[in-house]
Amino acid sequence: MASSRKARLYGGMDAEERRAERRLKLIDAAIEVYGEVGYRGATVKAICEAAELTERYFYESFANSEALLIAAYNHVVGHLHEELAAAAAAGGDDPEARLRAALTLYFTRLKEHPKPARVFLLEISGISPAVDAVKLDALRVFSDILVPPARDPKGSDKGAAATLLSIGMVGAVISIALRWVSKHYPQPVEDVVAIAASFCRVALTEADRRRDLRLL
Amino acid sequence: MASSRKARLYGGMDAEERRAERRLKLIDAAIEVYGEVGYRGATVKAICEAAELTERYFYESFANSEALLIAAYNHVVGHLHEELAAAAAAGGDDPEARLRAALTLYFTRLKEHPKPARVFLLEISGISPAVDAVKLDALRVFSDILVPPARDPKGSDKGAAATLLSIGMVGAVISIALRWVSKHYPQPVEDVVAIAASFCRVALTEADRRRDLRLL
DNA sequence: CAGTATTGACAATCTGTATTGTCAGATAAC
DNA sequence: GTTATCTGACAATACAGATTGTCAATACTG
Numbered sequence: 117m118a119s120s121r122k123a124r125l126y127g128g129m130d131a132e133e134r135r136a137e138r139r140l141k142l143i144d145a146a147i148e149v150y151g152e153v154g155y156r157g158a159t160v161k162a163i164c165e166a167a168e169l170t171e172r173y174f175y176e177s178f179a180n181s182e183a184l185l186i187a188a189y190n191h192v193v194g195h196l197h198e199e200l201a202a203a204a205a206a207g208g209d210d211p212e213a214r215l216r217a218a219l220t221l222y223f224t225r226l227k228e229h230p231k232p233a234r235v236f237l238l239e240i241s242g243i244s245p246a247v248d249a250v251k252l253d254a255l256r257v258f259s260d261i262l263v264p265p266a267r268d269p270k271g272s273d274k275g276a277a278a279t280l281l282s283i284g285m286v287g288a289v290i291s292i293a294l295r296w297v298s299k300h301y302p303q304p305v306e307d308v309v310a311i312a313a314s315f316c317r318v319a320l321t322e323a324d325r326r327r328d329l330r331l332l
Numbered sequence: 333m334a335s336s337r338k339a340r341l342y343g344g345m346d347a348e349e350r351r352a353e354r355r356l357k358l359i360d361a362a363i364e365v366y367g368e369v370g371y372r373g374a375t376v377k378a379i380c381e382a383a384e385l386t387e388r389y390f391y392e393s394f395a396n397s398e399a400l401l402i403a404a405y406n407h408v409v410g411h412l413h414e415e416l417a418a419a420a421a422a423g424g425d426d427p428e429a430r431l432r433a434a435l436t437l438y439f440t441r442l443k444e445h446p447k448p449a450r451v452f453l454l455e456i457s458g459i460s461p462a463v464d465a466v467k468l469d470a471l472r473v474f475s476d477i478l479v480p481p482a483r484d485p486k487g488s489d490k491g492a493a494a495t496l497l498s499i500g501m502v503g504a505v506i507s508i509a510l511r512w513v514s515k516h517y518p519q520p521v522e523d524v525v526a527i528a529a530s531f532c533r534v535a536l537t538e539a540d541r542r543r544d545l546r547l548l
Numbered sequence: 549c550a551g552t553a554t555t556g557a558c559a560a561t562c563t564g565t566a567t568t569g570t571c572a573g574a575t576a577a578c
Numbered sequence: 579g580t581t582a583t584c585t586g587a588c589a590a591t592a593c594a595g596a597t598t599g600t601c602a603a604t605a606c607t608g
Contacts, residue, residue, distance in 0.1 A: 284504035291503020
């Protein structure tokens, strides 16, 4: 009875496990193919061929192309965010150190993985409201890692001005990254980090300045 | 013979004039429709209906959908850039004044025209290499208006660092605008301008600082 | 080994849109 | 009023890709 629960094994794997593996293969293949021809140019067929699977298995794991895009995005970005958070934490309490650590890791990873870089920098805009929502959420996380939201004594979420500062900061960093990637990494990482950091500092100091103005 | 040159008049108009007018109607309709359903959701048919023209006239003026998108983009952005340049010029020699004048005009226009705003803030990314090139060019113009490139004594184009600073600045401004527009203009124009300006100041001061470092 | 679950290849269908073509009716020139 | 030009509606075609369905080959189980 203990083993009757499990489906028949293939290649030493559970039905569940096999399905999970196929899902992963599809995600990896998708990142690869998106990197080559872009999300819009990527057909279900091409992704399945890259994954060495047939369309059938595509629809086993994903309702449609968009679902795979979102899964691929979360796959890549989720992992990156963990790393970034760890790097920032290693920077201790010094905002400047945290910033530099996180940015350095960010641009380093971008350089190591050009294809995922395309997927989540370029491809991910204006596909659909659902995809945009996923992206916005990821950017918010990114922003909070770079410049942790100040603990406002009373209110839960930060003010409208602070939000726009975050948005501007992330917009600057992403735009710089996009350019850097699309030009095939002309400058060394530390130079790009320095430039990006100067924009992040705006968000840090402006937020302080504004809070001071209110409190004084 | 003088009049035999001209084609038959319809509605008091030359063949050329009629064609030009239809072209304009299509561009206006496109901006309208893009604003409603996005470029991707906009079919040739829908745009023609909005323009009160049939598909035939679409292909008379444009080779395909993309050509119309580019035309619409240039139509909107070209006009805006003229205005921005004039506003900046009115700010005289003070970089800060120029910046503020241009940004104020920019965000004011954005608020006045929500639909064109969508077209050239949201819709215009990742459609095709041709469209991206048009956009990049427009952003460069925008950047040069906000912070005119320093007259480097010898070299013609600015250094790599200065380019990334421009890119970051424009990225920040656009991201802020995008958020502001998509949330239906929650803050007054002057507040948004102040925040955007703080990012632009980075590009101004950093560029100076770097030049000083080299010259000293 | 017999039997069944699983897989892979591929055909068939469906859908949506771009693009081209047809034609009758409207408009201006003479 | 007659004729050539232009216009608007719409049909016909072309096409690409998603999604579903079929079936024989294969891999495991007992």
